[in-house]
Amino acid sequence: MIAVNLLPARYHIVHETIYSYESPVSLSRQLLHLTPRDCAWQRCLAHQITVDPTVTAVRERLDCFGNPVMELAIEFPHDSLSVRAESTIDVLPHLPADALLALGACTPAITAGQARQPQSTTPGYLRASPAWESVREALAYGSRPVLLDAGCFQFESPYVRVKHEFAAYAQPCFTPGRPVLEAVQALMSRIYNEFEFDPEATTVATPVLKVLAEKRGVCQDFAHLMLSCLRSKGLAARYVSGYLLTHPPPGQPRMVGADASHAWVSVYCPELEGGRWVDFDPTNNLLPDTQHITLAWGRDFADVSPLRGVILGGDAHELDVAVTVTPIVKACDVALSEP
Amino acid sequence: MPRSLLSSYLKKTDRFDEMLAEDGSVRASWHPFVAHLDAATPEQMRHRLDYVRRRILENGVTYNVYADPKGADRPWELDPLPLILSPVEWQELASAVTQRARLLNAVLKDLYGPQDLLKDGSLPPALVFGHNNFLWPCQAVQQPGETWLHLYAADLARSPDGRWWVIADRTQAPSGAGYALENRTIIGRVFPEQFRDLHVQHLASFFRELQDSLAYWAAPTSEAPLIVLLTPGPYNETYFEHAYLARYLGFPLVEGHDLTVRGECVYLRTLSGLRRVHAILRRLDDDYCDPLELRGDSALGVPGLLQAVRAGNVLVANALGSGLLESAALPGFLPGICEKLLGEPLKMPSVATWWCGEQAALEFTIDHLDELVIKGSYPSQRFDPIFGNELTGSKREAMIARLRARPQAYVAQELVNFSQAPAWSTTHARRLLPRGVGLRVFVAATPGGHVVMPGGLTRVSAVSNARVISMQRGGSSKDTWVLTDQAVNTFSLLKHSVGKADLVRGGRNLSSRVVESLYWFGRYAERCDKTSRLLRVALSRLVDAGVDTLPALISAVDLCRVLQLLPSAEAEANSATKAKAVAADWSREKQMLSAICSKEWGDGLAGDIRRLLWVATQVRERFSLDNWHAINRLQHQLQRYSEGMTEVAQPELGEALAFLDQVLLTSSSLAGFAMDNMTRDDGWRFLMIGRRIERLVFLANAVSGFLRLESARAAGSLEWLLELTDSIITYRSRYMIQPQVLPALDLIVFDEGNPHSVAFQLQILVRYLDNLTRLLGGPRDEALRSAGARLQSFDLGRFEGQSFTDCRGCDPCVDLAVMLGEISLAAAALSDRLAMRFFSHVGDVSRYTLAS
Secondary structure, eight states: OOOOOOSOEEEEEEEEEEEEEEEEEEEEEEEEOOSOOOBTTEEEEEEEEEEESOOSEEEEEEOTTSOEEEEEEEOSOEEEEEEEEEEEEEEOOSSOHHHHHHTTOOOOOOOTTOOOOOOOSOOHHHHTSOBHHHHHHHHSTTOSSOOHHHHTTSSOBTTBOOOHHHHHHHGGGOOTTOBHHHHHHHHHHHHHHHOEEOTTTOOTTOOHHHHHHHTEEOHHHHHHHHHHHHHHTTOOEEEEEEEEOSSOOTTSOOOTTTTSOEEEEEEEEEOSSSEEEEEEBTTTTBOOOTTEEEEEEESSHHHHOSEEEEEEEOOSEEEEEEEEEEEOOOGGGHHHHOO | OOOOGGGGOOOOSSSOBSSBOTTSOBOGGGHHHHHHHHHSOHHHHHHHHHHHHHHHHHHTOBOOOTTOTTOSOOBOOBOSSOEEEOHHHHHHHHHHHHHHHHHHHHHHHHHTTTOHHHHTTSSOTHHHHTOTTOOGGGTTOOOGGGOOOSEEEEEEEEOTTSOEEEEEEEOSSOOOHHHHHHHHHHHHHHSHHHHHHTTBOOSHHHHHHHHHHHHHHSOOOSSOOOEEEEOOOTTSTTHHHHHHHHHHHTOOEEOGGGEEEETTEEEEEETTEEEEOOEEEEOSOGGGSOTTTSOTTOSSSOTTHHHHHHTTSOEEESOTTGGGGOOTTGGGGHHHHHHHHHSSOOSSOBOOEEETTSHHHHHHHHHTGGGEEEEESSGGGOOOOEEGGGOOHHHHHHHHHHHHHSGGGEEEEEOOOOEEEEEEOSSSSSOEEEEEEEEEEEEEEETTEEEEOSSOEEEEOSSSSOSOOOGGGTOEEEOEEEBOSSOOOOSOSSOOOOOGGGOOOSOTTOBHHHHHHHHHHHHHHHHHHHHHHHHHHHHHHHHHHSSSOOHHHHHHHHHHHHTTSSOOHHHHHHSOHHHHIIIIISOHHHHHHHHHSOSSSSOHHHHHHHHHHHHHHHTGGGSOHHHHHHHHHHHHHHHHHHHTOOSSOOOOHHHHHHHHHHHHHHHHHHHHHHHHTSOOSHHHHHHHHHHHHHHHHHHHHHHHHHHHOSGGGSTTHHHHHHHHTTOHHHHHHHOOSSOOHHHHHIIIIIOTTOTTSHHHHHHHHHHHHHHHHHHHOSOOOOHHHHHHHHHHTSOGGGGTTOOTTTOSSOHHHHHHHHHHHHHHHHHHHHHHHHIIIIIGGGGOOEEEEEEO
16 A cells, blocks of 8 residues: 655755865856746745855746756856755645546555655556557657657657667566556666665766666666666656755655755656656655655756856866755644654 | 860760760750860860869868878869859759758748647657757747858759759758859869850859848847857868858858857957957857857857857857758658648759658668668768668678667668769870769858859769769869859849948957967967078088088087077986987987987977968968968978988988978068068067067077087187078178177177167067057056167177187176076066966866756
8 A cells, every 4th residue: 555645745945056166267157957847746935046156147047848947157257156046845746636546546645754665566556557568659750649748858868878778678677568657667676676876986977878787876877777768668758857855754764865966757658638747766766756856857967957057267176065955844743754 | 186075975874964965965055165175285274284283282272081091181172174054954953942941941940949840740759859959958049030041051963864853951050162162263263264255153242142141130239240250170171161261251260269158148359358249150060059058068169159149149150950950861851841831842852761760661771772872860870871782691681670770860862873074084184084973052041032152062073973972082073153144243132331330440350369379370480480590500501511520510500409409418418318319429410400300309390380380270261372372382391391201211411401491481471471461450460579579589599599609609600690690691791801799799689770680679579569558458568678778788899809719708798698598588478478468268268067
């Protein structure tokens, strides 16, 4: 029996990035993906970005995936750059209760913030999804209607490769006729079980083929690997950048990837009316819900990296990133959540 | 009457012949030209061939092929015979490529906007979302005049039935228009009468329209818009063309780091500060244009450029993202898209194309592999075309497996038999050879509609039965003559009048990078001159005396050591073995030769010449063609000389002397061009400052070294010092006596009227620097002024009555040597100050950073 949380969880998030440069940077332009996007299961209540030194120019807009993005420029010499993003966010369970009930997934259990182990059984709604081959067919050229929203996330992107190596790795999970979400969950578990979390093993430049070969990496690597597998199978899947609760509720294990920005994947599953994106976190082997806070999504890390910049000068630099996610305690569950 | 040229020319039945009709008769449009060729004497043709070859060599028209064993610069081939097209034929062709330019522009507008072509299935999403050159951040960016393709090129070929087909579309940053122009300027002079009598259309108005259109769509401004040509730099294979076009169009040629984005506007870094840029004609691939939003690993782009475009503050032509249409898979879908977007049938077919991403097309491709050529769907694949009929056994199986594994990445195309046209044989004196030809035509978007360049770049295959023509595969080219039955339009269609506000004087648009390169050009040119002069002094004495024990020779060799043209005497004791060998064991002859060009010791004069040539390429567009001829000549002289050097054999003394003479001759023409041919702008001023600083440093070091050398006391040394400083003639006309130390030093060091004296350099540098301060502000440079004053206060009388021959480190000699040493240091410090103030950011490289 899977416990599903139906109450919103409220979080306060501080994401702080500090660059210290060895020599002054004379010109700096930065693209920030630090403002959480609103979506069906998430509302941003308050948000603020503070930059030091004072910026020369700022422009806010939405990127081509609908994520809020801020572009800033500092056009005078500076020795360090600090960007602090602060947000207050309500996260609802991803699947509305009626949808879950209709799918026969579970009985609702109102257990806000209650202990939950990484999932090991398959929820019913995953079993109820269409066969993976039919999803691949629906996404192929020539099928009607054209699923353009998903089509964006079907091909190679800077960090994601479409190659037979990845299709072959995913193959055992994608048995003929298997429900697509069940197959994806099996793939997630396979990655979780066979890959080692190792921050020393990779950098942002490590190719995903090498991650597959060496079987170690961090959450971005696992997300890119899983995306490569899914896209190589002809499915559509996107990269989600976000956060995890830093300190878990008492009695729960601390999840991997807290204290920093986190990444997971979202898979497209067609339904009668359009389609649905379902999140999977290969780093923790679970289906993200109210403990995952979505920041932005894109084809891969390159589209939504929290800070992407170009600087002139600076020589070597040091980078410090700190993320703190704190649940905002509501009167009714003070006793439960007090750390 | 010699045998007709046509008697040996083979017409083939499996392909179209441009010159000969079906029945073997010469086509009407070719007739007068062929008749002229037939009548031309072998001498006439030889002269023409020579002229073409020389012009190409001299103009430095090169097509740099990467990893070419023959070297980076290979002369571009140009066949003297043009491809001739009749007015009727051209009209049809021009209307078809115009339609295609309109169509492709509409496709870009849709794919970066509403994407209806994807929603209704007209185009597979794989060809857009799976294409590296679909630039995601460029979606929803508005283009002025809804124009994406400001310059478009189509590669055409003619099938056996005489119809033209489109082989490929060039939408990224089409190359070749400049080469077409270059070919025209050469061939127009080879056949001037035929060119005029046949009514060949001129090309100039096309470029004027391109210029006007860019100005029209440039970001709004009350003054004349600043339009720049953005190049990836001299390593690019078509860099020559970038420089050529920039000069022709009057646009500053810039590299990414010459531009900077402040706020949301683009600026050119110039000597006098930042100047707003309103339009960029780019030859840099679009994905490299902005490391902030596009490829982060690009060191060639301008961070923030895309946001400036988004804000409507700069025009980029072609629009960022237009490389998307360079896909071999696209043409198969164009007939349907043309009906849909333009409501008319596609006028010119593309070569039959099957995109393997469709199941039926994949099966067809595998079944008909022998008749097809396989290409990659996306240009980023760097996949060389594979001819199905050349695949056998396991290779064939492997290809089929690749197709099945990733079908959407491949395209199958029908094999095309290119039409043939006559080329002039380069080996036989008088012969026409049939060669496969393809035609690249250019279309420019203008506010009033599209215009086609009445001509184009005809590409010629190296063999007669061509299936692929590429400049990178050792092909050649032809001028393209489009005939008209109306009067030839020698004027621009768009009236372009320059108002008072448009007048440009001085080099306001000089980028700091250009100024820095010109400065170093000046320094290296002078350094080559002075080094050659010193080596010539020594070598000529060796040749004259026939022995290497002449005292004047010994002192000259010693000065070479002091000036580090040879390893110093101290090196003998403690430095690396090779330097030691040079200093100790070699004959003086061998040492002198090694100072010109050697593997053992430094890189000598040859190294300085190479550095001179390198900085010259950095500012290629700043030099007149005549100036370039001189630079090219220098390159060829160096090449020929160093080719004569092998592991065992060194050049003869005579050859070396001849080489030095050549270098000095070229160097004096470069100096002449600098004085006479260049506009007096800031760039020129820096070039001259570079020359003067180099000359000052050399003179000060040479004279100071000379005064300290014991061997210089020997007979004949003062004479070569005068020769070295180019002052011997003046000396002889002033004094009818053997060189003496007092008058010689007066002339070389103190005489402000002698352009080769230390005092003259100081005086003129002070003047240049004052001008610079007046124009660009900043503090007045006092160091040289005071050095000059100190020098003038030196009492020359102290040398009176001194016998230089007997002098062994007397006070006046030492004092003057010390003072000259200080002047040399002051000049070096000045060079550093100039670099700090005017060039310092050039070495600063933009870096890409990521934080998670």
